[in-house]
Amino acid sequence: MPNGLFPPAVLCLVSCDFAVLKVQNRTMTEEALLGSKNDGDLSHVKATRTDFGHADRQVQPGLELRFENLSFKIKDKQILEDVSGTAHPGKVMAVMGPSGSGKTTLLNIIGGRVKCSNCKATIGGQPLTKKTRRKISYVLQQDIFFPNLTLQQTLMFSAELRLPESMPLQTKKQIVAELIEQLDMEKCKHTIIGDNMTRGLSGGEKKRANIANELLTDPAVLLLDEPTSGLDSSTAYALTLSLKKYAVHSGKTVMMTIHQPSIQMFVQFDTVLLLSGGQIAYYGSPKDVLPLFNELGYNCDVTRYNPADFILDIVKSGEDASNKLISASNRRRLTEVDCPILKSTVNAFEAKLSGKDEVVVIRDSPTTVEDLNDNNSIPMSKIPDSENQLNGGRHVSRDTAEPMNGKCPFAGHATSIESRAPSNNSLDEDEKRWPTSSRKQIAVLAVRSFIQGKYRYLSTLKFIKTFGVALICGLVWWQAGRGEIQESVVVDLTSVLFFVNVFNSFNSLFDVLVVFPSEREVVNKERMGGSYRLSSYYIAKTISEAPLTIVLPSISTVIVYWMAGLNGFNDIWAFFGTWLVMILVTFTAQSLGMFVSTATMDFEHGLVLAIFLMISFMLLGGFYVKNIPPWLSWMAYLSPIYFSWSLMLLLEFNSDTRVLCDNTTSAFESCVSTPERNSTGYVLSSDILQSNSVNDPAWVCVVSLLAMLVGFRVIGYIMLRLFHKPIVK
Numbered sequence: 001m002p003n004g005l006f007p008p009a010v011l012c013l014v015s016c017d018f019a020v021l022k023v024q025n026r027t028m029t030e031e032a033l034l035g036s037k038n039d040g041d042l043s044h045v046k047a048t049r050t051d052f053g054h055a056d057r058q059v060q061p062g063l064e065l066r067f068e069n070l071s072f073k074i075k076d077k078q079i080l081e082d083v084s085g086t087a088h089p090g091k092v093m094a095v096m097g098p099s100g101s102g103k104t105t106l107l108n109i110i111g112g113r114v115k116c117s118n119c120k121a122t123i124g125g126q127p128l129t130k131k132t133r134r135k136i137s138y139v140l141q142q143d144i145f146f147p148n149l150t151l152q153q154t155l156m157f158s159a160e161l162r163l164p165e166s167m168p169l170q171t172k173k174q175i176v177a178e179l180i181e182q183l184d185m186e187k188c189k190h191t192i193i194g195d196n197m198t199r200g201l202s203g204g205e206k207k208r209a210n211i212a213n214e215l216l217t218d219p220a221v222l223l224l225d226e227p228t229s230g231l232d233s234s235t236a237y238a239l240t241l242s243l244k245k246y247a248v249h250s251g252k253t254v255m256m257t258i259h260q261p262s263i264q265m266f267v268q269f270d271t272v273l274l275l276s277g278g279q280i281a282y283y284g285s286p287k288d289v290l291p292l293f294n295e296l297g298y299n300c301d302v303t304r305y306n307p308a309d310f311i312l313d314i315v316k317s318g319e320d321a322s323n324k325l326i327s328a329s330n331r332r333r334l335t336e337v338d339c340p341i342l343k344s345t346v347n348a349f350e351a352k353l354s355g356k357d358e359v360v361v362i363r364d365s366p367t368t369v370e371d372l373n374d375n376n377s378i379p380m381s382k383i384p385d386s387e388n389q390l391n392g393g394r395h396v397s398r399d400t401a402e403p404m405n406g407k408c409p410f411a412g413h414a415t416s417i418e419s420r421a422p423s424n425n426s427l428d429e430d431e432k433r434w435p436t437s438s439r440k441q442i443a444v445l446a447v448r449s450f451i452q453g454k455y456r457y458l459s460t461l462k463f464i465k466t467f468g469v470a471l472i473c474g475l476v477w478w479q480a481g482r483g484e485i486q487e488s489v490v491v492d493l494t495s496v497l498f499f500v501n502v503f504n505s506f507n508s509l510f511d512v513l514v515v516f517p518s519e520r521e522v523v524n525k526e527r528m529g530g531s532y533r534l535s536s537y538y539i540a541k542t543i544s545e546a547p548l549t550i551v552l553p554s555i556s557t558v559i560v561y562w563m564a565g566l567n568g569f570n571d572i573w574a575f576f577g578t579w580l581v582m583i584l585v586t587f588t589a590q591s592l593g594m595f596v597s598t599a600t601m602d603f604e605h606g607l608v609l610a611i612f613l614m615i616s617f618m619l620l621g622g623f624y625v626k627n628i629p630p631w632l633s634w635m636a637y638l639s640p641i642y643f644s645w646s647l648m649l650l651l652e653f654n655s656d657t658r659v660l661c662d663n664t665t666s667a668f669e670s671c672v673s674t675p676e677r678n679s680t681g682y683v684l685s686s687d688i689l690q691s692n693s694v695n696d697p698a699w700v701c702v703v704s705l706l707a708m709l710v711g712f713r714v715i716g717y718i719m720l721r722l723f724h725k726p727i728v729k
Ligand SMILES: Nc1ncnc2c1ncn2[C@@H]1O[C@H](COP(=O)(O)OP(=O)(O)OP(=O)(O)O)[C@@H](O)[C@H]1O
Pocket: 074, 077, 079, 097, 098, 099, 100, 101, 102, 103, 104, 105, 106, 259
């Protein structure tokens, strides 16, 4: 094969995987963005069973989740402004609002997915920290899983990683089995999760798998981001009903975002937090919402309108309506225990509206309703008639200056999060940071990584490619190295070794390139959930994928080596040596791939960097350019291909190799007789090695490859650790 054909040929062969790999890489995110397919298969959820996955373990009680005056900005954009609320055990809070109103951001802050250093929240009266957040499970909107694992495998691995190590395996199995049964997923427990490429669980089943995965740990608080997205109305209702029953019967706290609930779903909620532009437009019971809207001039014809749709339509109808609702909500919140507001926020908001109405100035520390009404100039036009708006003690009557339930509203309001005593002692101070030891994590992750990796490393497509390329190479260089070879054949032998070398290195590097970005979502999700250490993941991955990594390079080496008739026919150790070198360079290229992947963490960027590096390494490998300019020659020492090819040539052209001189036009010194010495008629191995720029002894090449193998892997880990942290407060 002409030398110049190598790069395009190898790139082409490797890139035949890209189309597939790239699509696989997109799988999880795209699927999430596109939403799950609706299969209507939740309608038969066993809503009566609400002891989800309890088995015989001690059930953790629900805890009060309280967030107070959360304000959050991204750059100059105010995403949330003074958002407060309290989700109670045994109850469901629904966070509603138009698209972009900040629902997911609110859940992300509480769930620790977004860093918000000034955001105050408590769980069971204790500040929300990395440790106390372990009581919260967060069901993300995207169903992020490894696509090749079955439902049962997915839940079992999760159970082994997230449930205490001291819990017997049998109990973990029982919990998983119960969850599968209770979520009515028996029939699909051996089905793979699947992705865009491979059909697996349906959209509804994936959603249930996502919820089951979070219920495994028996959380005190369950957060769900759009759990009904992509489901049809009956499926969505069944799911909402199950969550409601789960909250009521297990005494758990449930908080979920939801876009457009049906009326049946809407009435299941205990509290509705309606957001508009990051501010609270309504906070309270769903049954109070229509009277309040009515007071503000928005009448809902319930015979024709779903109240949930109605309130969303009003919020979306324009700035005036939205401001009116926020303003009314702000005033209600001044007396609201569960959903307090800062007076400065009310002032600022009223000031913003001052062009349209009188400015409100609220005194710093109102302690009674009278104070508020007498000393703070709330525009009368902004206070709805008390007789009509009073509801459940949440509204203040201007006439009576008392909340309807007779409780002083300011007593609760004056109590800040910091001053609230812990209300629940179930948060164990001594709880360990990780539910399992590093040893256990590595063991579980290694098995999972092996199962997941075998589909990627040993796919039928890859076998076909490897066999195909190896057979073509074998035929092209058929028995080129057998017996006494001619000098002219030397270039064929160096070519075949270089080609196999480059082919396997490219394959190994690009395989890894796809892995990290696609696994990142799952790993980040799990790490943010506090499932395991990054080091455990990295070590497990390295160990478990090692046997998978060597399969295909070994196959191609064996086929090409013997078909091309290389030196193994004369010296069997030359064959084993070449095979080991091939494995070594495959691992080194894999390490390089890990480094590139973690340095970029993006397939497109990684691809560009990887191609640049591999082409450079090929050029510096000694095959194409025999006389690298001296000022550039040091760069050859950065190339794994240079070292591996050198090693292969050392094994192929050892002192026993007999290469006949071309008597007419020999390129080798040893073929030319001089007055001092006569040529033996055979080319000296040292001449062949020298002409191919093999300047270093074998041990230097081996040590250099090992150093690169370890070095790139360690740098990759450091980059992952430092620059790709999942954000947790
Ligand atoms: N990284 C970011 N940079 C800039 N703006 C952002 C960023 N993340 C979120 N936002 C903005 O924050 C606002 C709230 O986003 P969020 O995802 O919380 O809304 P949402 O109510 O959950 O919307 P949806 O119902 O469509 O999921 C949106 O306007 C969004 O564009």
